[in-house]
Amino acid sequence: MGNKVVKVSFPASCGELVQGKINNERFLCSYAINCYTHVTIKKVEEGSNILLPEKAQKLVNFTKKFIRDSEKKWEKIDIQIDNSIPYEKGMGSSTADLVSLSIALSEYFDLNWNPTFIAKVLTQIEATDSLVFPSLTLMNPDTGESILNFTQDKYYSVACIIPSESINTSTIISSYSERDWNIKAYSDLLNQTTKAFDCHSLDQLIKVAELSALLNEKILTKPFLEGLIKLKSIQGIKGLNVSHTGTVIGIIYDESVINKIMVTNLIQSIDLVSYYQIKHYKMVLPYH
Template sequence: MAEARCPASCGELIQGWILGGEKLVSCPVNWFSHVNVSDGMPSKHERPLMRQMLVNVLQHLGIAAEAAKGLRIDFDSSIPLAKGMASSTADIAATAQATARHFGVSLDENTLATLCVKLEPTDSTLFRQLTLFDHQTAATQRPNEWLPNIDILLLESPQRLNTADYHRRDRRQSLLEQAATLSQSWALFSQAMQDRDHHKLGEATTLSACANQQLLPKPRFDELLTIVRHSGIYGLNVAHSGSVVGLLFDAGRHDVEQLCWLLQQRRITDDYPQQHRLQLIHGGVR
């Protein structure tokens, strides 16, 4: 038996038309999809793309596809589905690495990225560092050394969105209309990484979230911006192809209880009935 796990993402730190095409930087958090691959009869409870990934890894390793019939995939995931939290990327990336480990091999990040984008648009959570990533082709991979010490209050909406369907929409014109804003967001993000500046990072993520309101609006967004300004937290980020919102703060500097009270007082919790306190962590398949 071999196992692997890959983290969820609280949406994206930034996403949009950057450097000539749509790219993103995921926001990895401490929820995981755990996958085990072992000898045995396939389970009826696998998620569909897991089995396809297993077969693709066998092909990559030069192993006959027939071998898949004798391999079992078991998994356990705490990641909500269809909310923009990279649940599918976590599943297939962990499946890929667990399958390779079952045969005594370890896949590097570039190989994982290539395998994943062959199946679907992929989040950059499979990279250890915060990485600007072309999530549809894997052609762009720009890592950043700094991992900010950031707490996240994740606001979970009951709304669900099929990410694959969303990416099939013709969004090019809308993305191009927001290209100037995303250029500014990317510049702020890059400067924040260089200066290790949490506030500048929050500006970058908030700007990207504002641009995304033109493509996939989030309920009560203006009120959330008001809370960000009045509370002094770093900023917010969103799932650009999902429904969750993240409030970015430092538990040592900001009052999270006050933040929760403000959400309740303004009845924003009506639209986001579940809140989860998470942390920004290193990405990568463990």
């Protein structure tokens, strides 16, 4: 394998556009932003250096099952994960780690891979996110199944507003089975989401995201949400989405119409106590 070095980067999300559950099956759709996990795999001379977070180590162990003579091939491998994504906020930090690591391992060991394969692999570790697919995708995060998709043709800016509190996403997800889900409301959410996908419309998905955010208030409340929703009346503000299992809110805006300073000021006019930290990102392709 020589001195082969593989480097893979994968982006965060700023929550989800939609997320819900009907008849014990979850659905969600997220979008990618330019905040990344970076994974580097290379051969070293002084023995293996694989000190990884628990979920990443599980993925490594799972991958070993696909590789013959695994002990010899893994003897002198170094894996580094450099993650700049805010942790336990609902920005897909864990998914970004696992997707980038899975791709890097596949390329290092010359395994065939595609997004569908990666999605199935990741669900062996935990529920995954739709960013695993290259286009805007409605998916079942528990099975890795793609339901609907279309190629994103607009890339807006996002003011990601992040409180200091962290939430263990796994804890929220594990409690889902105990919740009383409003089947009619979530059926309507899924129906409107499907219509947006049928129209190949990101703008329509952003409108549906408001409904999803409001439904999620009964599960995980977001301070100042109602006031932040009203910002959509300002020219250039496209809408809002939330993390359904985390703490962040995304204000989606068109930077050709309104600049980031103006957006920051608008958010701070709602959040007078500076409850949120504000970071500005741009929508990007998950794979580039």
